[in-house]
Amino acid sequence: MTDLQLVVHDASEVAAVRDGDGSSASSGLEPIDDGAVAVVDGEIEAVGDSGAITREYPPENAETAIDATGRTVQPGFVDPHTHAVFAGDRSDEFEAKLQGKSYQEIMAEGGGILRTVRATREADDETLLANLLDHLDVMLAHGSTTVEVKSGYGLDAETELRMLEAIERADERHPIDLVATYMGAHAVPEGSDADEYVDEVIDEQLPTVADQGIAEFCDVFCEEDVFSVEQSRRILEAGRAHGLAPKVHAEEFVHLGGTQLAADVGATSADHLLHATTDDVRALIDAGTVPVLLPGTAFGLRTEYADARGMLEEGAPVALATDFNPNCYSHSMGYATTLACVGMRMTPAEALVAATRTAAAAIDRPDGPGRLEVGAPADLCVLDAPSHVHVPYSFGVNRVDTVVKDGEVVHE
Numbered sequence: 001m002t003d004l005q006l007v008v009h010d011a012s013e014v015a016a017v018r019d020g021d022g023s024s025a026s027s028g029l030e031p032i033d034d035g036a037v038a039v040v041d042g043e044i045e046a047v048g049d050s051g052a053i054t055r056e057y058p059p060e061n062a063e064t065a066i067d068a069t070g071r072t073v074q075p076g077f078v079d080p081h082t083h084a085v086f087a088g089d090r091s092d093e094f095e096a097k098l099q100g101k102s103y104q105e106i107m108a109e110g111g112g113i114l115r116t117v118r119a120t121r122e123a124d125d126e127t128l129l130a131n132l133l134d135h136l137d138v139m140l141a142h143g144s145t146t147v148e149v150k151s152g153y154g155l156d157a158e159t160e161l162r163m164l165e166a167i168e169r170a171d172e173r174h175p176i177d178l179v180a181t182y183m184g185a186h187a188v189p190e191g192s193d194a195d196e197y198v199d200e201v202i203d204e205q206l207p208t209v210a211d212q213g214i215a216e217f218c219d220v221f222c223e224e225d226v227f228s229v230e231q232s233r234r235i236l237e238a239g240r241a242h243g244l245a246p247k248v249h250a251e252e253f254v255h256l257g258g259t260q261l262a263a264d265v266g267a268t269s270a271d272h273l274l275h276a277t278t279d280d281v282r283a284l285i286d287a288g289t290v291p292v293l294l295p296g297t298a299f300g301l302r303t304e305y306a307d308a309r310g311m312l313e314e315g316a317p318v319a320l321a322t323d324f325n326p327n328c329y330s331h332s333m334g335y336a337t338t339l340a341c342v343g344m345r346m347t348p349a350e351a352l353v354a355a356t357r358t359a360a361a362a363i364d365r366p367d368g369p370g371r372l373e374v375g376a377p378a379d380l381c382v383l384d385a386p387s388h389v390h391v392p393y394s395f396g397v398n399r400v401d402t403v404v405k406d407g408e409v410v411h412e
């Protein structure tokens with residue numbers, strides 16, 4: 001008889017996230033009252049009514065039993081867009097923004113991304129790793145069990161590689177599963193010309209990164225005064241030729257055409273999309289590119305949010321992410337769901353699916369994490385709250401009290 005690894009029982013609600021049928025953005029989410037989950041070999045073996053599950057899988061026979069009375073069980077969050085490896089501190093820019101400075105003004109004065117690039121280049125490997133692990137600890141405590149992390153604060157082959165190595169080392173030692181994205185085209189380095197830098201990315205950085213096999217995606221900041229659509233296309237096509245799947249930072253500050261580019265190159269995701277049009281969204285749907293919305297960025301910059309409702313009404317599978325970075329200092333997917341509901345009028349059910357199953361699709365993990373159904377990895381959060389609605393509802397408070405990764409309790 002196979003070992004029963006874990007039983008979580010008597011939950012006020014099990015927020016079971018399964019395959020959707022496409023009928024709505026929250027289809028596939030089935031809240032089970034008085035529910036339970038049984039886990040064998042790191043995978044979910046059974047989900048359903050607590051009485052029925054505990055008769056078949058008695059908690060006393062399990063290696064670990066969690067009495068979830070009054071609490072909710074949901075899939076671990078999948079955070080598909082972060083810049084979590086860096087050095088330095090930019091909290092003073094938070095104050096400058098409150099006094100009216102724009103992101104672009106700060107960047108033009110040598111702050112913003114370029115300031116983090118200077119601090120990251122100066123940091124040694126151990127500091128980069130330690131910083132990343134600290135951020136991952138906070139993310140885990142907030143219920144994230146799979147997180148995408150981008151490079152992009154090196155802007156030279158050596159530092160980009162060091163960032164990706166930090167991600168690889170953190171992945172080996174931290175419970176969170178990490179997905180690495182190379183983003184040498186995050187900004188044009190100081191003293192460089194954009195076209196020359198694009199050549200350097202294509203001729204030097206991409207081959208080195210691909211050679212090491214330490215990144216899965218290639219991302220580009222396609223934005224006015226950063227990388228044009230044509231420069232971004234060159235980089236993404238070169239990345240694809242090296243085996244890296246494309247992702248695009250698109251239409252964050254202006255409408256430039258990054259979303260259509262994402263669709264053209266068959267990107268896995270197009271992210272930000274604050275200025276995306278209906279035609280852009282239709283192009284993403286046709287291409288199978290997942291729109292990833294980052295409401296924390298709009299909140300922090302005090303700009304308009306992306307039009308999540310319009311996208312959902314078009315039938316787009318909207319995903320959510322934190323965009324954790326020095327300009328958007330939130331590790332919490334729960335808070336991203338609050339902003340999605342309050343700022344973008346998503347329902348709590350839509351936000352949960354966007355932060356789990358659809359977020360997994362945005363990092364090309366369509367059948368793995370982000371689900372709570374038989375056969376899925378047992379990546380779970382137990383919430384100190386009676387239903388999944390309390391995650392966005394209870395803003396500013398972390399309702400996650402226990403996190404399970406592959407059937408093991410990794411945070412409580």
Ligand SMILES: N=CN[C@@H](CCC(=O)O)C(=O)O
Nearest residue numbers: 112113221297323325326327
């Ligand atoms: N917009 C570009 N990149 C990041 C911000 C990075 C930074 O400001 O350090 C983002 O996705 O929000």
Ligand SMILES: [Zn+2]
Nearest residue numbers: 081083249323
């Ligand atoms: Zn980003």
